[in-house]
Amino acid sequence: MELKILKRETNGQGAAEYILLFGGVIVIAIAALMIYKSYFSNAQTNLNANNDFEDLRNAMNAT
Secondary structure, three states: OHHHHHHHOOOOHHHHHHHHHHHHHHHHHHHHHHHHHHHHHOOOOOOOHHHHHHHHHHHHHHO
16 A cells, blocks of 8 residues: 555655756866866966956046
8 A cells, every 4th residue: 555655745846856857067067167177277278267357447438
């Protein structure tokens, strides 16, 4: 009798689906970070946000 009740129980199903969804998103994010890490480490340009903002400010002040 108790096995039939447990078979119809669906209270934890939504939480398990969310865990699987977030796990998949995390795996995809880690894979993307590993791909882009190699891209940025081999880049020939200087990727410095502070210098980029300073150049942008100077360009806007010059006009």
